[in-house]
Amino acid sequence: MRGQKLTLIAIALLASSPLMAQPDRMLLELCVNDSCHGTAFVVVRNQHILVDEDALKRALLPLHGLPEQTIGSRKFIDLSTYDRGSKIQLDVGAGRLNVALPATAYDNHQVDLRPRRARLLPTAVPSAFVNYALTVGSGQNNVSAYLDAGYAYGRWLLHSNPSWNPTQGFSRGLSRLEYDDTDRNQRWTIGDQYAYSSDGLGGTALLGGFGVARAYDLDPYLITYPQPTISGLLQAPGTVSIYENGVLVGQRQVPAGPFNLASLGLGAGANNVRVVVQDPFGGTSVLQQNYYGASQMLARGLSDYAYQLGVERTSTLGNSYDTGRPVLLARQNYGFSDNVTAGYRVEAERGLVNAGSSLNLRLPVGILSTALAGSDAGGVHGHGSSLAFQYNNRFFNFAAGVQVYSSGYRRIGDELLPASFRARRLGYASAGWAPVARLNMQLSAGDTLYADGTRQRNIGLNSSVNLPGAIFTLSLNRQLNHPGTSDNQLLFNLVIPFGRSSIGFNAAHDASTGNSYGFSAQHSLPTDSGWGYNVNVQNGNDGSFGIGQLDYQGRYGLVQLTGQRFGNQSDGNLLVSGSVVAMDDHLFAGRALQGGYALVQTPGMSGVEITRENQPIGKTDANGNLLVTTLLPYQANKVGIDQSSVPLQYQIDATDQVISVPRLGGTIVRFGVHALHAARGELTLDDKPVKYGSATLQVKGKPMKTLVGLDGSFYFSDLPAGHYTLQAETSNGAVSCSFRMPTNTRPLTSLGRIGCIRSAGATP
Numbered sequence: 001m002r003g004q005k006l007t008l009i010a011i012a013l014l015a016s017s018p019l020m021a022q023p024d025r026m027l028l029e030l031c032v033n034d035s036c037h038g039t040a041f042v043v044v045r046n047q048h049i050l051v052d053e054d055a056l057k058r059a060l061l062p063l064h065g066l067p068e069q070t071i072g073s074r075k076f077i078d079l080s081t082y083d084r085g086s087k088i089q090l091d092v093g094a095g096r097l098n099v100a101l102p103a104t105a106y107d108n109h110q111v112d113l114r115p116r117r118a119r120l121l122p123t124a125v126p127s128a129f130v131n132y133a134l135t136v137g138s139g140q141n142n143v144s145a146y147l148d149a150g151y152a153y154g155r156w157l158l159h160s161n162p163s164w165n166p167t168q169g170f171s172r173g174l175s176r177l178e179y180d181d182t183d184r185n186q187r188w189t190i191g192d193q194y195a196y197s198s199d200g201l202g203g204t205a206l207l208g209g210f211g212v213a214r215a216y217d218l219d220p221y222l223i224t225y226p227q228p229t230i231s232g233l234l235q236a237p238g239t240v241s242i243y244e245n246g247v248l249v250g251q252r253q254v255p256a257g258p259f260n261l262a263s264l265g266l267g268a269g270a271n272n273v274r275v276v277v278q279d280p281f282g283g284t285s286v287l288q289q290n291y292y293g294a295s296q297m298l299a300r301g302l303s304d305y306a307y308q309l310g311v312e313r314t315s316t317l318g319n320s321y322d323t324g325r326p327v328l329l330a331r332q333n334y335g336f337s338d339n340v341t342a343g344y345r346v347e348a349e350r351g352l353v354n355a356g357s358s359l360n361l362r363l364p365v366g367i368l369s370t371a372l373a374g375s376d377a378g379g380v381h382g383h384g385s386s387l388a389f390q391y392n393n394r395f396f397n398f399a400a401g402v403q404v405y406s407s408g409y410r411r412i413g414d415e416l417l418p419a420s421f422r423a424r425r426l427g428y429a430s431a432g433w434a435p436v437a438r439l440n441m442q443l444s445a446g447d448t449l450y451a452d453g454t455r456q457r458n459i460g461l462n463s464s465v466n467l468p469g470a471i472f473t474l475s476l477n478r479q480l481n482h483p484g485t486s487d488n489q490l491l492f493n494l495v496i497p498f499g500r501s502s503i504g505f506n507a508a509h510d511a512s513t514g515n516s517y518g519f520s521a522q523h524s525l526p527t528d529s530g531w532g533y534n535v536n537v538q539n540g541n542d543g544s545f546g547i548g549q550l551d552y553q554g555r556y557g558l559v560q561l562t563g564q565r566f567g568n569q570s571d572g573n574l575l576v577s578g579s580v581v582a583m584d585d586h587l588f589a590g591r592a593l594q595g596g597y598a599l600v601q602t603p604g605m606s607g608v609e610i611t612r613e614n615q616p617i618g619k620t621d622a623n624g625n626l627l628v629t630t631l632l633p634y635q636a637n638k639v640g641i642d643q644s645s646v647p648l649q650y651q652i653d654a655t656d657q658v659i660s661v662p663r664l665g666g667t668i669v670r671f672g673v674h675a676l677h678a679a680r681g682e683l684t685l686d687d688k689p690v691k692y693g694s695a696t697l698q699v700k701g702k703p704m705k706t707l708v709g710l711d712g713s714f715y716f717s718d719l720p721a722g723h724y725t726l727q728a729e730t731s732n733g734a735v736s737c738s739f740r741m742p743t744n745t746r747p748l749t750s751l752g753r754i755g756c757i758r759s760a761g762a763t764p
Contacts, residue, residue, distance in 0.1 A: 028090075028097045032059045042090070042097055043076060049088060050076035051097065061101070120636055120660035121182070122596075124154040127583040127666035131592045137573040148592075152665025155180045155634075159664070171317045180218055180663055182634050187215035192316075195308045195329040195412070197345050199358035199371040200403060201384045203411030205349075207327045209310015214303065218634055218663075226299045226338035226362065230261045230275050230287055243274040294367045296360050296390075298335030304343075305332035312349065314416060325349045327412055338362065345373070347412045352377045354411055356384070366391030366398075375410045382409030400429040407451075419452035438466040455482045471495045487511045500524045516540030525553045543567050555618075556589045581627060583666050588627040596631040596661030598669050600639060605650065605673040609642035616642060624673075633663040641671050649676050649747045651718055679719040679741055681751030683712040685732050690756060693730030695737075719749075727759065734759040 030040040030051070040055030053075040056063060069076045079088050079099065087100040131148040144165040151158040157180070161173040176191030189211045196204040216224055240261065242250040252261075261275065275287040298304060308329045311321040326349060333343030341360040348354070356373025369388045374381065388401030403426050414422060430444040441463040449455045460477035472494050479487040490509040495502055504520040518538035525532035530553060537546040547564040557578025564571060581588045583599050602608045602624040609616050610626050620626045631637045640656030653672030661667050683690040689712035696705050699720065706714045708730055721743040728735050737756035742749065 026092065028092075028095055030055050030059055030097050030099070032061060032099045033101060034098075036096075040097065041074060041076075043071060044090070049079050049090060049097075051079055053077050061099070120634065120658075122154060122634065122660045122662040122665065123667040125583065125665075125667045126151070126153050127581065127597075127662075128152070129579055129581045129593050129597075129664065129666075131577070131579045133575060133577040133592075135573055135575050138571045142571070142573065150664045152662045154665075155182065155662060157662065157664055168317055170319070172319050173316050180215065180634070182218050185214060185216055185218050185222070186212055187218075188212050189308075192313070193308060193310070195306070195310075195327060195347070197329070197347065197411075198304070198331055198333060198343070199345055199356060199373070200386050201356050201371050201373040201405075201411075202329075202331075202345050202347055202354065203413040205327050205329070205413045206313045206315065207308065207310035208313060208321055209308065209327075211306065211308035211310070213306035213308070216304075220632065220635070224299060224302055224304075225295050225297045226335070228273060230273065239278045241276045241278070243276070244271055294360075294362050294390075296341070296367055296369060297338070297362050298333060298341045300335050300337050303332060303334045306330070312412075329412065333358070349412050352410055352412065369401075373409075375408070377408070377410040380408040380410075382406045384409045395434050397432040398430070400427075402427040420450055420454060422451040423448055424451050425449040440464050454484075456480070469496060471497070485512070500526070514541035525551055529554045553591070555591075557591050581666065584668055586623075586625060588625075590627055590629060593629055593664065595629065596633045596637075596663060597627055597629045597666040598631060598637070598639060598659060598661055599666060600626045600628055601668065601670045602641065602673045603670065604675075605646070607645065608671075608673065609645035611640045611642055611656075613638050614640070619645070627666075628669075631659075631661045633661055633665075636660065639669050641673075646673060650674065651676050675745070676718040676747065677720070677741075677744070678715065678717050678748045679751055680713065680715045680748065681739065682753045683708060683714060683726075683728060683730075683735070683737055683756050684753050685735055685756050685758070687755075690728065690735060691731035693728055693732075695726050695728035697724045697726045699724075726754075726756075728756070 026042045026044075027039050028042050030037050037059035038055065041052040043050040050069060050071070053063065053068065056077055063077060066077050066081050069078065079086075082101065086102070087098075089098040089100075091098065128151045129149065133146040135142070135144045137143070144163070146161070146163045148161040149159070157178045158176075159178060160175040162171060163173060164170045174192040176189050176193060178190075179188040181188065190209075192206065192208050193211050194204065194206055195211070196202070216222055238254060240252055240254050241248060242261065272290055277285045277287065306329065308327075310327055312325045312327045313320075314322045327347075328349070329345075329347040331343065331345040333341055335341050339362045342358065344355070344357045346353075346355045352375065354373060354375040356371055358369070358371040361368045367390045369386075369390075371384075371386045373384045375383070382405065384403070384405040386401065386403040388399070390399045391397065403423070405424050407424070426446070426448040428444070428446045430442060432440065432442040434440045441461070443459075443461050445457075445459040447455070447457045457480040458477060460475065462475045463473070465472045473492070475489070475491040477489040477491075479489070481487075488509075488511045491506070492508070493504060493506045495504040501523040502521070505518075506520070507515075507517040509515050516538055517540075518536065520534075520536045522534040523532050532551040532553070534549040534551075535546070536548075538544065545564070545566045547562070549563075550561045552559045557576065560573075560575040560577075562573045562575070577592055579590050579593045581590065581593070581597060586599065588599075600610050600620070602620050605624050606620055606622045608620045608624070610618055610620065610628060612628055612631070617628060618626050628639060636658050637660065638656055638658055641652065643652060643655055646652055650673055655671075657669055657671070659667055659669055683695070689710075690708060691712070692710050693708045694705060695708050695714055696703050698704075704716060704719075706716055708714050708728055714726075719741050721741050723740050724738070726737040726739070728737065735756040736759045737754050739751055739754045741751070
């Protein structure tokens with residue numbers, strides 16, 4: 001028993017004369033907290049009210065821990081076992097059972113507000129693609145080719161991006177074999193890959209070898225940084241609406257009882273979260289909370305890691321592992337709580353070991369990040385440290401940080417950098433203020449000291465104003481170099497937008513190069529097919545120069561024509577880019593691929609409109625094929641056909657399918673569309689029409705039925721070619737009729753008069 005039995009209520013109900021006159025088994029309407037949920041079987045037995053368990057589940061009543069009773073083939077729950085505060089009213093005259101439960105009687109509901117789609121494993125269909133970019137220019141040796149090619153099979157991807165130009169020759173780029181473990185959100189790589197640190201104190205190296213890393217891009221709906229959890233209570237099923245900084249970001253239907261809202265999808269920075277809870281009767285209550293979101297943090301229990309081992313390459317332009325140095329990098333960050341994310345890092349190559357740790361703290365007013373590291377390079381020890389703070393809200397943002405390295409500090413990849421690129425100390429600070437929606441101001445300062453003794457300092461002020469019909473930007477910057485000359489810069493820019501087009505005017509002052517002014521105009525490309533352009537003309541102390549670009553984007557790729565003039569020299573370039581996909585013994589040309597793809601087929605039917613997420617994207621070609629691109633890998637993608645594009649004399653097996661594709665890979669989707677071949681005829685018995693009735697025949701093991709008219713006529717809307725025996729039940733008795741449906745392409749075939757015989761055992 002979960003509480004005090006409602007004995008007095010049950011006795012009162014049983015003692016009432018209307019109830020005593022009723023049978024102990026009834027079919028009543030079930031209403032819970034004034035919301036009705038259809039009918040339910042109710043049994044009154046021994047001063048207890050028992051209700052069909054299925055009906056209680058349909059009404060979302062909490063049933064955990066309540067004893068069951070089996071009556072006949074059904075399971076019943078005794079409502080008197082609910083806690084104190086529950087009320088049960090049996091109104092036999094109205095045919096209703098009213099149940100009132102307090103919110104505390106319900107289980108706690110966890111409501112996850114992030115958008116979710118079912119993750120599916122892709123069909124293992126071999127597919128290959130090549131993205132290409134070919135450039136031809138008027139200048140000497142101004143020819144180049146860049147390819148991005150891949151072969152996908154299931155969750156495996158063989159990927160490479162070679163390039164060629166006359167000056168540097170052929171480069172194989174990055175070549176690797178990758179495997180996506182979608183169950184663990186991780187990616188395994190054999191071949192070329194970048195190893196980099198995540199705490200700012202480590203180095204970066206290009207290596208060829210083996211690696212495994214967390215890959216949260218495999219689940220685009222996963223929110224990796226902490227989100228607030230807001231709790232409340234609903235006395236009856238209702239609606240909760242979530243507002244972030246006054247903007248509605250989500251709405252959900254929530255059952256009665258206590259609830260927890262999680263994964264609200266709040267952005268980084270300070271957020272005011274307001275939850276409006278509305279019950280079915282129009283009553284509302286408001287829950288409010290201030291929360292600081294930080295994308296640098298990991299939600300509790302999540303981790304980010306990479307473990308990589310291989311041989312170092314100097315750059316992607318080299319085709320071999322020039323240095324021959326083995327490289328190791330291991331790093332991991334873990335979300336210990338919503339306020340603490342910590343991690344470690346170890347990197348090593350021949351004669352060098354570097355190790356460090358990092359800590360991110362989410363404070364009520366921002367994020368504090370710190371890291372410490374030490375290195376040993378051939379017996380020379382060094383150390384590095386960093387400290388940073390960041391805060392953002394709708395009106396103000398502030399960030400400041402400092403990194404300090406000792407003279408002996410070394411990281412992987414440092415040997416490939418000149419001393420003028422290796423920082424020994426750097427500091428920065430920036431503050432932004434947006435007092436109104438149309439005004440934004442940003443003040444920034446930086447100071448960097450390099451290993452060769454050079455020092456660069458700068459301070460700048462940037463402001464932008466969104467005027468009605470125009471955007472105004474003003475930037476001031478002072479650069480202090482040692483050794484070297486200092487420089488003051490002033491930039492003014494005015495942009496006037498017109499939908500996809502805009503024009504701009506700019507003017508600049510630079511202490512080194514003098515004054516300049518210019519004009520620009522642009523028209524962006526559409527998302528489907530169309531034209532675009534970009535023109536920029538400048539005039540300064542060194543003369544005038546200009547650049548113009550004309551783009552056309554079509555179904556099969558992008559063509560870009562660029563012309564420029566600097567002083568007395570002019571040249572031009574032509575860029576052609578697109579892709580070629582090979583799958584199912586077919587080749588398809590299209591725009592450069594950026595996601596998964598699917599070959600949609602409507603065999604024997606051309607011109608069928610194909611949809612993605614219910615939006616039209618193209619029509620099948622003369623062979624009934626269309627390549628659908630930009631699909632989300634490993635997620636549920638809905639692909640369908642528009643029925644209105646299929647003639648009425650054709651049969652559609654299914655109008656949509658939910659599919660999954662690999663990353664940069666494809667699958668095949670076939671829709672059954674075939675022409676209807678109708679058949680009609682007349683059944684006769686002893687040369688006389690068979691009177692009305694019904695008839696059945698078997699087509700590929702499945703029955704097809706039709707009616708028989710007064711003159712013996714029958715009709716099938718779609719009947720494949722073949723020999724058939726039709727069994728009919730008519731006013732003339734049971735008859736059996738054999739006929740042949742010929743092979744033809746006509747939409748309607750007349751079978752003429754078909755003679756029948758009486759079925760065995762039939763009475764004349």
